[in-house]
Amino acid sequence: MIRYTLTRLGLLVLGLAVASVLIFVSLRVLPGDVAQLIAGTEATPEQVAALRSSLGLEAPLWTQYLDWIGGLIRGDLGTSLITGTSVASELADKARVTVPLAAMSLTVALIVGIPFGVLSALGRRRAGGTALSVGAQALAAVPVVWAGMMLVVVFAVWLGWLPPQGFPRAGWNDPAAAFRALILPALTIGVVEGAMLLRFVRSATLQALGQDYVRTAAAKGLTRTRALLSHGLPNVGLSVITVLGLQIAGIIVGAVVIEQLFTLPGVGRMLVSDVASRDLPKVQGELLALTGFVLLVGFLVDLSHRLIDPRQREAS
């Protein structure tokens, strides 16, 4: 187990290193630069050039890359060219919106996906189960933006129960308002992701229902439902963990879009505006942090698989 963990950790670090190169190179392909943007349409080319060199953008690319990696090793994600603040502190600031949003979305997805997925599988020959399955198929196909707009129209504009956009200026100092501000966005991401999870849980459950051990248990006198609950679900759970890993990535992508729609001051919105302003040192820090997070989730999924499933442990 220890060797396995270390190998996976090594892979994690390797993944980050590869990602850092890809992020750095791909951003340099973008046209436009931050110096021109800061200087604006009134500046002469000489003024822009002066600004560019004072921002350190004239240095050769490999020097810039090594500077960045050197900073990373010292735990420094770099400094924004435009706002002059440290990338790490801005990330930490914006994460206070994005992390709770992702956690709430995941909760919604789990609530929608797992119980209803199992129910839909158990009742697949009844009208209710079919309706659930068809409904989930439709929901999973819905673009997050459209779902968000519909929720806003119903709950914010018509009913006036929840704020349509924005985050309280007091932030989490006003916890009730902050929580309320995240409900609609979290529902938007959570319901769509939950519908995908539902379909997955449904098929995993159906598969489990057809397994020999469930039939054996049923033959021993358990009802089909109880047989599934006691013997089938642990196996369903294992594959669900894998899917959840992928869904967390999906939730983060969803958050980038939904923060834009709900004007939430989170990591996603910061990223979009930083790309637009070509604040590349900041963008690469943000992207690497997000990549690191997704890789970490993959790492944890693999580890928990090992811990839960005795078959895999014996195999190593």
Place this chain on the structure above:
Amino acid sequence: MLRRTALATSMLLIGALLLTSCTGSNTTPNPTGEADPNATLTVRLSLEPANLDIRHTSGASLEQALVDNVYQGLVTRNGDDSNAIVSALATAWAVSPDGLTYTFTLRQGVTFHDGSALTADDVVTSLQTAKDDPTIQSSSDLKNVASIASPDASTVVVTLAQPNIDFLFAMTGRAGLIFKSGDTTNFQTAANGTGPFRVESRNAGQSLTLSRYDGYWGDKAGVAEVVLDYIPDQSAATNAAVAGDVDVALEIDPELRGQIEGTNNFTIESGLTTDKGTLAFNNQRAPLNDQRVREALRLAIDHKALIDTLGSGSELYGPIAPLDPGYEDLSGSISYNPDRARELLAQAGAENLNLTLTIPNVYPTTIPTFLVSSFADVGVTLKVDSVDFSAWLQDVYQNHDYDLSFVRHVEARDFGNWANPSYYFGYDNAEVQGLYSQALATTDEQQSSDLLAEAARIVSDEDAADWLFLSTPLTAVGTNVANFPKNSLNVRLPLAGVTVAAE
């Protein structure tokens, strides 16, 4: 739903009856309650400044938020009075007959937000730094300045090398803002000005909060606090207005105005700007270096129809906006005529043209879509290249690598770009350049304005570009808000006089 509609209709009817019986024909909603000096005014804006460093960072959003509210110059401009130049930190100014010497009398009792008093030295240093440091925004506005001096504690004298009638106007801009000499404030994240508001806090990606500065030299601000709420998305902004989260919403989407009006809590106002929706032609590149082609493209556009489609804006057929000197109505100069356009293209041997429009992606897709179909109608295939602003700056502005481009030129008095052949328009006409420099050099305002008008007519006659519209954005002003300014709000938003009624 049906019940809601029925209910709403009956409420409207009752409301209308009450209004007619109580107020007669006057249906303009006025603030109902007394102005509340402790109120917070929340204003929705669309474009957020990247930082607070107004000296070094470009972008109209910085001026909109900070000039007149936080930072002040010796003089400023009043958008609601045709951009007239009015006093700010100078109580008076005098111009010598030769137009070379400007003598400003400084206002007494002015303090910075950190409590220190404004001195003549602060003024001299600010202007000298703005002139000498090319990384300061609009530094070139002062390049013609020969000397800046302070003969006594309440006077500052600026001497020009040549007369420049735009100098005083330039002093209302960024180059003329006054900072404390030797200030150690981190201007990217904080501010220290002399205005009626101080920067209270900034929530990047969200809002900027200003609070009333009680040591202000003039009339104290009408509200205790102003929150500039940055909501880029139009439907989110509409939702915020409908939900009552903002008192005023700037630049609302005309298509969504009905929703805001439906609340009966807002009046929709429309003000003038100097914001010219400019369809630039690359005058240096074939086939657009042929005037017949440029004229044909202008003739192919039905400007009225475009403005109707956009839902706001007014027609503009030349490079000067109505708030600027030299404006004249050029609407007779060109009119929609696709037949004539096809003829001209045939004469120029430019049938089956393929052109590319480079447009920043912040603008509504209505504009490129409209142009594509207008040009298709006369046999020109338009490819649309939607890029972000940074890419636009590089490709179009810097490298002049484009056929057609669309951006809104928001700056006031920017006619000089047509007299500058190395600007991205690539328009090079010696007569226009001569008229422009004469217009600057004269000390007579009327004469200067006439010269500019003449130059503008030439630019328009030569079809150097097309002006799709003058932007006249819609502002939703809450019925609880009084004295909200009207014009040029995209570059100036003076909020000191605004009041909010108590609930």
